[in-house]
Amino acid sequence: MNAPINPSRRHSYFEATARNRVAAVLDAGSFTEFLPPEASQPSPHLAVLDIPGAFDDGVIVGSAALGGQPVLVIAQEGQFMGGAVGEIHGAKIVGLLRRAMAEKPAAVILMVDSGGVRLHEANAGLIAISEIMRAVLDTRAAGVPVLALVGGSCGAFGGMGIVSRLCSAIVMSEEGRLALSGPEVIETVAGVEEFDSKDRALVWRVTGGKQRYLTGDCAELVEDDAAAFRQGAIDVLAGWTEPAPSSATLRAEQDRLTSRRQRFAGMRDGLEVWAALGVPDPRQIPIMDRDSLVALRKGLPA
Amino acid sequence: MTLHDILDALFPAGHAVEVSDQLVAGTAQTATGTVAVLGTTGPAAIGHDIALGLAGRILDIVDRHPGRPIVFLVDTKGQALSRAEELLCLNGSLAHLARCVDLARRQGHVSLALVTGEAVSGGFLSFGLMADKTYALADAQVRVMDLKAMARVTKIAHERLVELAGSSPTFAPGAENYQRMGAIEAIWPAPSASLLEAALANQAAAGPATDGRMASGRARDGRRLAADVVAAVLAA
Amino acid sequence: MENLEFRFNAQPARPAAGAALCGVVGSGNLEILIRPGDEADACTVSVKTSARGFGKIWEAVIADFASRHPVGGTRIAINDMGATPAVVTLRLGQALGDYTGGAQ
Numbered sequence: 050m051n052a053p054i055n056p057s058r059r060h061s062y063f064e065a066t067a068r069n070r071v072a073a074v075l076d077a078g079s080f081t082e083f084l085p086p087e088a089s090q091p092s093p094h095l096a097v098l099d100i101p102g103a104f105d106d107g108v109i110v111g112s113a114a115l116g117g118q119p120v121l122v123i124a125q126e127g128q129f130m131g132g133a134v135g136e137i138h139g140a141k142i143v144g145l146l147r148r149a150m151a152e153k154p155a156a157v158i159l160m161v162d163s164g165g166v167r168l169h170e171a172n173a174g175l176i177a178i179s180e181i182m183r184a185v186l187d188t189r190a191a192g193v194p195v196l197a198l199v200g201g202s203c204g205a206f207g208g209m210g211i212v213s214r215l216c217s218a219i220v221m222s223e224e225g226r227l228a229l230s231g232p233e234v235i236e237t238v239a240g241v242e243e244f245d246s247k248d249r250a251l252v253w254r255v256t257g258g259k260q261r262y263l264t265g266d267c268a269e270l271v272e273d274d275a276a277a278f279r280q281g282a283i284d285v286l287a288g289w290t291e292p293a294p295s296s297a298t299l300r301a302e303q304d305r306l307t308s309r310r311q312r313f314a315g316m317r318d319g320l321e322v323w324a325a326l327g328v329p330d331p332r333q334i335p336i337m338d339r340d341s342l343v344a345l346r347k348g349l350p351a
Numbered sequence: 352m353t354l355h356d357i358l359d360a361l362f363p364a365g366h367a368v369e370v371s372d373q374l375v376a377g378t379a380q381t382a383t384g385t386v387a388v389l390g391t392t393g394p395a396a397i398g399h400d401i402a403l404g405l406a407g408r409i410l411d412i413v414d415r416h417p418g419r420p421i422v423f424l425v426d427t428k429g430q431a432l433s434r435a436e437e438l439l440c441l442n443g444s445l446a447h448l449a450r451c452v453d454l455a456r457r458q459g460h461v462s463l464a465l466v467t468g469e470a471v472s473g474g475f476l477s478f479g480l481m482a483d484k485t486y487a488l489a490d491a492q493v494r495v496m497d498l499k500a501m502a503r504v505t506k507i508a509h510e511r512l513v514e515l516a517g518s519s520p521t522f523a524p525g526a527e528n529y530q531r532m533g534a535i536e537a538i539w540p541a542p543s544a545s546l547l548e549a550a551l552a553n554q555a556a557a558g559p560a561t562d563g564r565m566a567s568g569r570a571r572d573g574r575r576l577a578a579d580v581v582a583a584v585l586a587a
Numbered sequence: 588m589e590n591l592e593f594r595f596n597a598q599p600a601r602p603a604a605g606a607a608l609c610g611v612v613g614s615g616n617l618e619i620l621i622r623p624g625d626e627a628d629a630c631t632v633s634v635k636t637s638a639r640g641f642g643k644i645w646e647a648v649i650a651d652f653a654s655r656h657p658v659g660g661t662r663i664a665i666n667d668m669g670a671t672p673a674v675v676t677l678r679l680g681q682a683l684g685d686y687t688g689g690a691q
Binding site: 083084093097098110136137140141143148166169173174176179182183184186187211214215227228238243255260261294295299300302303306309313315316317319322 | 407410433434435437446449458476505511519520522562564576577578580
């Protein structure tokens with residue numbers, strides 16, 4: 050994890066396509082796709098709306114190896130319809146998770162890049178996300194960790210934001226965003242004073258990887274580099290034991306979320322949260338590199 | 352119909368349910384014993400406080416009343432829309448609530464959700480759609496987005512969406528569409544103790560609930576693709 | 588959306604893979620899927636494009652490609668979100684390269 054990454058050899062995860070991410074994050078040559086494009090049909094729901102579909106419906110599923118361990122893989126394509134979940138897209142994810150319950154790979158790697166429900170298939174998408182939510186929890190209950198990687202251009206929003214937080218852990222880059230409603234939606238409904246979606250620095254201070262890392266909503270913060278995501282995933286999974294669902298675990302999470310809610314009550318900007326966490330100069334956070342931020346978090350008062 | 356009217360109709364043998372800041376919580380009597388009642392009214396926008404309030408009460412039920420059935424009453428206009436809510440990862444609190452509903456199922460609590468008013472997006476996902484089975488009253492409004500807003504966002508003519516909505520349950524609002532697609536088990540003409548008790552008894556008899564919504568959606572000819580796609584992924 | 592169908596005579600391709608996919612159906616981009624076709628010395632192309640009224644340009648761009656590359660014996664399917672002719676030609680070359688293992 051701490052090996053320095055040569056910036057000139059960096060392969061941006063944010064800008065990569067889902068297929069390139071799959072190739073770069075998993076062991077070279079290990080990926081086998083289920084329902085490859087040549088065996089698939091684009092969504093008929095898009096066709097009736099006169100919109101060209103994609104053969105894979107914006108998500109790739111298959112098997113691979115990660116650090117020599119067998120894994121099942123899901124990778125959403127943010128460049129197609131914002132990575133949004135429609136009927137086929139959602140069913141591919143559900144199918145992969147159900148396969149994981151039976152096959153018991155070392156892990157499921159879920160590369161999220163999605164705005165949530167595909168509005169053109171709104172009901173099918175919402176129901177599919179509910180099915181994905183239950184399937185993620187079933188997979189984890191079967192002892193298989195589900196690891197979310199969040200660092201794509203569409204982030205993890207809407208139902209896929211919920212799904213990401215149902216996973217065993219999240220590996221995230223600073224460029225990744227993780228939230229429920231997108232800033233544009235909040236701005237449209239509640240006004241630009243509530244959330245200026247064009248203020249990119251603000252959007253990242255509210256939904257970005259550094260904020261999520263400092264408040265414990267993602268397990269690992271990595272550089273925007275496919276190799277860093279790969280190493281982050283390997284590190285999180287090393288020695289990971291999926292805990293059985295229990296009231297004690299969820300009570301601990303309930304206490305954490307409740308006390309956090311009280312501690313940061315009324316705050317509207319990451320800068321306020323970071324000051325409350327004891328960061329000496331919160332304005333430095335957005336310009337800090339990943340390693341410095343990780344070191345800073347380790348030094349914060351408990 | 353007010354929440355009180357609905358509770359009276361569902362639980363003629365008595366209920367002790369309180370509403371505080373749109374969060375509904377309490378107990379009620381049925382022919383087979385005491386059930387927990389949890390949910391929202393308003394319709395409520397689900398933020399951290401409601402999500403954590405519901406989640407905490409579910410954990411209390413799991414810890415103190417093993418096996419007690421849970422009836423969720425759903426009336427939500429979706430997630431709370433604010434920067435402060437998102438700053439603290441609102442999706443995380445909704446995920447936590449969903450995990451609590453899921454835990455109750457794993458610990459042997461039968462659960463059922465009844466949409467009494469609105470059921471929208473994230474608010475619906477976090478608990479209504481997590482129950483073993485979801486039902487809706489006839490005048491319930493279930494949606495992701497209304498068609499006018501959908502037309503604006505997708506840049507597809509409103510008239511075209513209205514026309515297509517007549518032949519496809521895939522995108523247009525309406526409890527019937529969700530029923531055809533398998534997510535809503537049945538639509539009740541009115542809140543009814545006998546329908547509720549029958550639904551709870553069916554589930555108790557069926558044993559631990561698995562997610563049968565995709566199969567229902569296919570059997571009802573509302574979701575024709577998903578089940579085959581899942582089967583193909585399993586067989587690949 | 589417009590559906591376009593073309594057929595061009597071309598030198599036979601020597602496939603190295605069963606199928607090849609290139610590109611993404613995103614704004615200004617397209618995906619191209621090449622599979623084995625029925626006639627060894629012809630290529631059939633089916634295009635679904637979000638932009639209407641560009642049939643003549645599609646025909647010219649693909650005809651030019653088919654005249655300069657061995658794409659016979661293939662069936663090409665394209666899903667397009669408004670790619671420029673330059674991007675179309677670029678992706679056709681990439682997809683054919685993948686399909687023939689670079690030995691075009």
